[in-house]
Amino acid sequence: MLTLDELARHFQNHDPFSRQLGLRLLFIEEGHSIAEMPLDQRHNNGMGNAHGAAIFTLIDFAFAAASNADGTYRVTAQSSVSFLRPGRKGPLRGEARCIRAGHHLGTYEVRVTDAEGTLIAIATLTSNDTGKKIPF
Numbered sequence: 801m802l803t804l805d806e807l808a809r810h811f812q813n814h815d816p817f818s819r820q821l822g823l824r825l826l827f828i829e830e831g832h833s834i835a836e837m838p839l840d841q842r843h844n845n846g847m848g849n850a851h852g853a854a855i856f857t858l859i860d861f862a863f864a865a866a867s868n869a870d871g872t873y874r875v876t877a878q879s880s881v882s883f884l885r886p887g888r889k890g891p892l893r894g895e896a897r898c899i900r901a902g903h904h905l906g907t908y909e910v911r912v913t914d915a916e917g918t919l920i921a922i923a924t925l926t927s928n929d930t931g932k933k934i935p936f
Contacts, residue, residue, distance in 0.1 A: 802871050802934070804828045810934055811861070821854065823861045831898030831908075833865035839890020839914075850887025850920070859910045859923045862894035866908060867927040871934050874927035877905065881923040889915040904929045 827834040
């Protein structure tokens, strides 16, 4: 099991896209993570709300943290997201939880809330175990 600092350092050093969007890892344990993303002009769509791609990036980041917490790379094999409300008040928070961990595949749910705790998106993702260890 990786520590919060180890996994956060890995993302900082190896994930420039999430770094550019200002994503931060707040909590990690095997199968569970909480991540946060500020909400500013970088993240907005043409209507001034959080862009769906930015929200999905937060979802994927939280999922990656929860699924990789044991030090093994797992990648997204499938994902489905429902956007429930526009993201208007940041920061946005993504909480990922493992629903089922199999030998090669795992299923995770990620809930995204705004600064007021309003649920704005919910996603289900399937992980695929690559068998590769996370480098530092």
